[in-house]
Amino acid sequence: MSKNRKLKKDFFEIKWKTDLPYRYSIGKLAVKFFEELKVNKKILGSKCPKCEKVHFPPRAVCADCLVEMKIDDMVELPPKGTLEGFTVVNYPFTDPSTGGIRPFPYGYALFKLDGADTYTMHFVDETDVSKMKIGQRVEAVFSEERKGDLSADIPYFRIIKEEE
Amino acid sequence: MKIPKHDVAVVGIGQTKFRSKRRDVNIPEMIYEAVKMALDDAQLEPKEIDAVIIGNMDHFEGINFSELLCGIEAAPGYLKPVVKVATGGTTGSSLAICGYHNVASGIYNNVLVVGWEKLNEGGATTGIITAFDPVWERPSLAGALGPLALMAGMYSAKYGITPEQAAKVTVKNRSNAANNPFAHLQMPNITIDYVMSSQMISYPLRLHDCCPQSEGACALIYANEQETKKITDNPAWVHAVETAHYYTFGTDDKMFDLPTATIASKKAYKKAGISNPVKDLDVAEIYEPTSWSELSWTEALGFCKPGEGGKLLDEEITQMSGELPVNPSGGVLSTNPIGATALVRVAEAAIQIMGRGEKRQVPDVEKALAMGFGGSLWTEIMILGKNPMR
Amino acid sequence: MDKVAIVGCAQTKYEAEKIDQTISELVFEVVKKLHNELGITNDDVGCVITGSNDFNDGRTIANMAIQDAVGSVRKSESRVSGDGAFAFVYGAMRILSESYDTVMVVSHCKCSEVDQYLVNNTIFDPYYQRHLGLDQISSAGLMANMYMNKYGVTEDQAARVVVKNRKNALNNPYAHLQKEVTLKDILNSKMMAYPLKTLDFPPFSDGAVAMLLAKEDVAKRMTDTPIWLKGYGSCTDAYYLGNRNMTDLIGLELAAKEAYRMAGISNPIENLDVCEVSENFSIHELMIYEALGLCEKGEGGKFIESGETQMNGSIPVNPSGGVLSSNPAMANGLIRVAEIVLQLQGKADRRQIPNAKTGLAYGMNGICSQGNCVLIFGGD
Numbered sequence: 001m002s003k004n005r006k007l008k009k010d011f012f013e014i015k016w017k018t019d020l021p022y023r024y025s026i027g028k029l030a031v032k033f034f035e036e037l038k039v040n041k042k043i044l045g046s047k048c049p050k051c052e053k054v055h056f057p058p059r060a061v062c063a064d065c066l067v068e069m070k071i072d073d074m075v076e077l078p079p080k081g082t083l084e085g086f087t088v089v090n091y092p093f094t095d096p097s098t099g100g101i102r103p104f105p106y107g108y109a110l111f112k113l114d115g116a117d118t119y120t121m122h123f124v125d126e127t128d129v130s131k132m133k134i135g136q137r138v139e140a141v142f143s144e145e146r147k148g149d150l151s152a153d154i155p156y157f158r159i160i161k162e163e164e
Numbered sequence: 165m166k167i168p169k170h171d172v173a174v175v176g177i178g179q180t181k182f183r184s185k186r187r188d189v190n191i192p193e194m195i196y197e198a199v200k201m202a203l204d205d206a207q208l209e210p211k212e213i214d215a216v217i218i219g220n221m222d223h224f225e226g227i228n229f230s231e232l233l234c235g236i237e238a239a240p241g242y243l244k245p246v247v248k249v250a251t252g253g254t255t256g257s258s259l260a261i262c263g264y265h266n267v268a269s270g271i272y273n274n275v276l277v278v279g280w281e282k283l284n285e286g287g288a289t290t291g292i293i294t295a296f297d298p299v300w301e302r303p304s305l306a307g308a309l310g311p312l313a314l315m316a317g318m319y320s321a322k323y324g325i326t327p328e329q330a331a332k333v334t335v336k337n338r339s340n341a342a343n344n345p346f347a348h349l350q351m352p353n354i355t356i357d358y359v360m361s362s363q364m365i366s367y368p369l370r371l372h373d374c375c376p377q378s379e380g381a382c383a384l385i386y387a388n389e390q391e392t393k394k395i396t397d398n399p400a401w402v403h404a405v406e407t408a409h410y411y412t413f414g415t416d417d418k419m420f421d422l423p424t425a426t427i428a429s430k431k432a433y434k435k436a437g438i439s440n441p442v443k444d445l446d447v448a449e450i451y452e453p454t455s456w457s458e459l460s461w462t463e464a465l466g467f468c469k470p471g472e473g474g475k476l477l478d479e480e481i482t483q484m485s486g487e488l489p490v491n492p493s494g495g496v497l498s499t500n501p502i503g504a505t506a507l508v509r510v511a512e513a514a515i516q517i518m519g520r521g522e523k524r525q526v527p528d529v530e531k532a533l534a535m536g537f538g539g540s541l542w543t544e545i546m547i548l549g550k551n552p553m554r
Numbered sequence: 555m556d557k558v559a560i561v562g563c564a565q566t567k568y569e570a571e572k573i574d575q576t577i578s579e580l581v582f583e584v585v586k587k588l589h590n591e592l593g594i595t596n597d598d599v600g601c602v603i604t605g606s607n608d609f610n611d612g613r614t615i616a617n618m619a620i621q622d623a624v625g626s627v628r629k630s631e632s633r634v635s636g637d638g639a640f641a642f643v644y645g646a647m648r649i650l651s652e653s654y655d656t657v658m659v660v661s662h663c664k665c666s667e668v669d670q671y672l673v674n675n676t677i678f679d680p681y682y683q684r685h686l687g688l689d690q691i692s693s694a695g696l697m698a699n700m701y702m703n704k705y706g707v708t709e710d711q712a713a714r715v716v717v718k719n720r721k722n723a724l725n726n727p728y729a730h731l732q733k734e735v736t737l738k739d740i741l742n743s744k745m746m747a748y749p750l751k752t753l754d755f756p757p758f759s760d761g762a763v764a765m766l767l768a769k770e771d772v773a774k775r776m777t778d779t780p781i782w783l784k785g786y787g788s789c790t791d792a793y794y795l796g797n798r799n800m801t802d803l804i805g806l807e808l809a810a811k812e813a814y815r816m817a818g819i820s821n822p823i824e825n826l827d828v829c830e831v832s833e834n835f836s837i838h839e840l841m842i843y844e845a846l847g848l849c850e851k852g853e854g855g856k857f858i859e860s861g862e863t864q865m866n867g868s869i870p871v872n873p874s875g876g877v878l879s880s881n882p883a884m885a886n887g888l889i890r891v892a893e894i895v896l897q898l899q900g901k902a903d904r905r906q907i908p909n910a911k912t913g914l915a916y917g918m919n920g921i922c923s924q925g926n927c928v929l930i931f932g933g934d
Contacts, residue, residue: 011187016226016680022612022668024298027576055416057300060579063411063622066589066596068582085321085419087313087366089306093289097302108304108366110314110415118416121314123304129367134321151303190681215788219635221615222608228676229607229636232920236793243808245788246925247644248635250608252615258632262644269650271786295614405653407601407630412578412622427628539618 019099029058032071034148041142043154044074045116056116077113079140083159084119085110086132109157111138123156132159171552172267173392173399174514175274176206176385182348182378182499185284191225195238195280195381202276202383203240206395210240213385214272217263219250220280220503223291239278239383252295253308253451253538254407255279256382256506260534260546261405263386268402273391279507280381288377288502295539297413306366308453309374311414313366316456318420320368323471325459327368331359332477333455334372334497340484341494343523344512348378348499359455373455375500382504382511389552400514403531404435404547414540422457424543425464425535432545433466436531441466442481442488445547446529447516449509451537452496462490464543465535484526492516492524506536506544513548558646559773559780560931563765563892564588568730568880571666572760577611581662582623584764588658592766592776599766600654601630605641605661607884609673624660637661637832638763638888639917639927646783649769657767661889663882665758670883677921683794690834690921691755693795695747697922698837700800702749704852709749711855712836713740716753716878718864719833723875725904730759730880740836754836756881763888765895779899784912785817785930791923798922806845806916809926813914814847817930822847822869823862826930827910828897829871830890832918833878839871841923842916865907873897873905887917891929898933 026034029046036042046069047054048062055062056077060069086109095102107124109132125141126132137160146153178201180186186194195218203210216235222228235246251258256279263277289307296305305311319325338354341347354372362371392399408424408431411417429441438444450465452458459473467488468476476482482490491497493512496505513532515521529550536544564587566572572580589595602624606616613619617633624631634641638661645657674689701707717737723729735753743753766776773780789812791805792798810822819825829846833839840854848869849857857863863871872878874893877886894913896902912932919925 013187014680014685016684018672018675020609020612020668020672020676022298024612024667025573025576025664026299027579028574030299030576057297057413059412059622060576061582061622063416063625063627066582066586066625068586085314085318087310087317087369088364089310089313089366090363091306091309091365093293093307094287096290096293097298102306108306108310108314110318110419118413119418120413121301121304121311121415134318150299222635223614226676227680228609228673229920229925231636232677232790232924233679233793235790241790242792243789243805245927246790247640247788249632249644250615250635251617251633262632262634265644265647265651265653268653269647271647271650291614294612295618297619298612407632408628409621409626409631411627412619424628539615540621 027060028071029060029074032074033058037153038146038148043077043079043140045077047073047075049073053117054115055118056113056120077115081111081113081138083109083111083134083136083138085134086124088127088129111157125156125158170268170270170388171554172264172386172388172402174384175387175392175395175399176202176208177511177514178202178205178383179346179508179511180380181346182380182501184348184376184378186282186379191282192234192238194282195234195278198381198383199239199278202385206385208385213240213274213276215245215266215275216241216278217247217249217259217266217275218278219248219255219259221250221252221255221291223294224286224288224502225282226286239276251539253502254506254536254542254544255503256508257510257536257544257546260384260507260510261407261544264402264405267386267388274385274387277384277386277507278381279504281501281503282379283377283502284379309366309369311419312454312457313369315419316368316454319456319460322420325474327360328356329459329474329477330373330455331356333458334359336483337491337495337497340492340524341498344493347494349376369454375453375496378499378501380501380504382507384507384511398518400517400548401552402546403549403553404432406432406545408543409539410541412540421470422461422464422541422543424541425461428543428545429465432547436547445488445531445533447492447526448488448490448533449493449512450490450495450535451506451509453537455497458490489526492521492526509534509536510546517548517550557770558649558783559768559770560895561766561768561773561777561780562588562592563763563895564591565728565763565889565892566761567728568759568761568882570730570757570759572664577662577664578620578623580664580762581620581660584762585624585660588764588766596625598656599625599658600656601648602626602658602660603641603645604631604633605636605638605884605888606633607635609676610663610668610884612668624658636919637917638885639891639915639929640919642888642891643786643927645767649767655769655772658764659767659888660762660764661885662762663884664760665883666760670758692747693921694835695750696795697800698750698835699748701837701841704801707840707855709741710737711858712754712840713737714858715836715839716740719872719876719878722865722873722905723879726874728880729875731757750835756834756877759880759882761880761882761885763885763892765892779933781895781898781931781933783929784932785813787812787928788926790925802851803841803845803923806842806923806926809928810846813928813930819930825912826869826914827912828873828894828907829869829914830874830893831871831876831916832886832890833876870907873902873907887927890915890917894931898931
């Protein structure tokens with residue numbers, strides 16, 4: 001008790017809470033991606049016109065060739081893929097996009113969409129690690145009402161059970 | 165401008181005692197502790213320093229242009245060049261490499277290099293999340309531990325590495341840390357059971373598979389040949405520096421190994437005349453954010469074949485008494501002040517070369533490796549030696 | 555041996571808001587332009603040094619976002635946090651240390667993505683100053699007023715800097731503001747922080763700049779017009795504004811002296827043909843004249859009146875239009891270098907200073923010239 005009081009007296013802190021909001025440009029390919037996601041429930045990647053590597057998420061630069069990928073280079077990817085790695089996040093932290101604690105535990109995985117050459121991360125609807133296995137098939141779950149926001153429109157990927 | 169290239173040596177070292185919180189000091193006061201120790205170590209007056217290279221991660225403490233506060237108020241940067249280098253987890257090694265080029269270029273005779281972080285004043289995980297793409301990565305990302313957990317799981321699945329083997333890394337490093345007066349987590353009596361029964365943080369990572377968050381600073385002084393001669397007869401010479409970066413999205417490639425560590429270390433070994441790292445190196449200070457990653461990184465650095473990181477540990481090669489002790493300081497699993505972490509690796513490698521490691525000293529160190537890890541799977545390597553390169 | 559050259563550079567057009575481009579795409583634009591201009595591929599680039607700032611980009615490790623765009627996958631890239639001129643210096647050092655034959659230096663900034671006043675407020679320490687709401691505008695007002703009081707420099711003289719730079723910008727296709735302004739426009743513009751008015755300050759811009767550095771033999775192979783680094787000086791002034799000499803840019807003065815010494819410049823006005831400086835407000839450029847030794851202390855006002863720093867004067871300053879015309883904050887210093895390179899290569903088109911042989915570029919970090927970097931360049 002006396003120790004706590006001493007701490008308070010000797011060490012005080014200045015709080016700084018100013019919000020520093022940003023407006024990030026997302027680029028033409030992402031605009032197209034979100035349009036297609038919202039309107040047509042489609043997932044698009046971008047294919048390098050030189051090396052033909054299919055990138056997901058779509059982006060404008062193929063890092064291996066330093067070649068630009070344009071909207072014409074976007075290709076549709078099936079909403080299914082293969083689990084390559086997984087974890088269950090089980091610790092609290094402040095979500096920078098909301099300022100609040102992100103709810104946990106949540107499943108979180110690395111997978112490759114069919115037809116893509118890169119891997120990607122997203123939530124999975126499983127928090128029991130004994131039910132997850134590398135090589136399992138996963139499928140995007142779309143929201144009925146989509147607004148052009150990745151985690152709102154595809155809230156998670158679902159593990160496709162073997163019996164299906 | 166016609167300036168010859170110079171050999172460069174570490175001639176002064178300072179570190180704070182690393183702790184989870186340093187409520188007793190503000191940021192410049194904390195940094196000054198390490199700066200003062202480095203200056204005293206090299207027996208240099210502040211005015212004798214030619215330039216200050218300093219870094220941390222802006223968003224962790226919420227101070228923009230922190231070098232202008234800290235380079236002046238905590239280091240002898242007034243009326244001198246002060247430059248900030250910041251590259252995430254590799255900040256410390258990027259600072260070390262920048263300091264090297266400042267002297268090797270012949271522009272400066274000496275430089276003071278400082279890495280620091282006061283993590284508890286901001287939010288580290290929150291800060292780390294903002295390193296990632298706001299559209300594609302941030303929504304699901306859980307700071308650095310999420311991807312590290314994915315990597316550990318994939319690595320384990322690929323090569324059959326066991327949680328016991330991972331736990332043994334923590335036991336090794338935290339008991340080594342008990343010999344390092346500057347280390348944050350010192351656990352001389354830690355057991356495998358203790359690690360394996362700690363809370364599951366992000367499968368397969370348990371609490372004690374993960375590095376802590378530490379506050380503190382590390383400072384190094386580099387000098388060219390002429391200045392080094394004046395300062396000490398026991399410097400640590402820089403033999404090679406290398407960096408390998410990777411895709412903006414770390415997840416573009418499979419994450420179970422660290423290709424950049426292989427690329428950077430191979431180049432560095434070539435420069436430093438190392439053909440067999442286990443035989444030719446005497447000690448390694450590597451940047452292992454998790455227990456699993458130390459096993460994986462030792463493979464990527466060529467200490468053993470892919471998949472044999474667990475075996476390398478089981479054969480006690482990386483123990484203090486082994487052929488190539490890894491992390492005598494206790495490593496990152498014991499101490500992690502982010503902007504300083506990779507610079508501590510260089511400092512500890514230099515301490516080993518100088519034979520000043522006291523209880524953590526490895527006998528007869530001629531060549532030492534220091535590694536930085538960060539960004540989207542980036543690696544930086546510095547190799548130090550007892551003798552100058554030329 | 556042991557010489558560093560710039561063999562080519564590329565800039566974007568500077569604009570208020572490049573909403574159609576991500577930061578990565580913005581950077582890729584200049585990287586690709588540089589490759590095309592020099593006829594090189596990524597294999598010809600030894601390593602990359604970038605200059606950026608996490609607060610401006612809203613990203614921790616801001617350079618991570620541009621790894622793909624600068625071509626540094628499996629290669630070495632490092633990032634100087636701050637003004638691009640400092641990134642240039644690190645790039646040059648990597649060649650002087652004989653570690654790389656070529657280095658690409660890139661700097662970018664999208665001021666439009668975040669409130670610049672908030673960003674600049676975070677430069678002030680959280681213990682004593684930040685809560686006072688200081689930013690680049692209020693501290694500039696403080697500095698300008700102290701300087702004008704000490705030396706009797708007038709608002710009218712300050713406004714002439716703006717008239718000159720905005721007029722020069724008309725000749726620079728990359729410049730953001732391309733509209734001439736009159737003394738009256740400036741003097742009648744809204745008061746921001748006494749004695750400085752809206753038009754005494756630069757706009758906020760988005761843009762990027764890239765250049766390729768090479769060691770001597772490689773440079774001579776790559777271009778007929780290599781531009782050599784002749785001198786460099788850097789110096790940091792006190793942190794707290796209260797500890798600064800607010801009427802003279804001491805840090806810049808010392809940085810310039812060091813650069814002049816290295817380049818063998820004894821009389822800057824005679825030895826230099828052109829200057830590109832980072833003037834963050836009108837009065838700032840007058841103070842820069844004095845610190846660079848282009849005129850005596852306190853004579854900055856008279857010096858602008860003399861016309862010597864105009865396009866046809868004895869020492870033209872900011873033929874590009876300077877920061878007052880284009881201000882992608884973190885890129886400003888590297889833009890100054892790029893503009894000097896164009897001048898010395900004779901490629902500056904309508905803003906060309908005839909027979910420019912030696913030029914000076916000045917980049918700065920922080921508030922009111924706290925961190926200073928002076929670079930002297932020369933042609934063959």
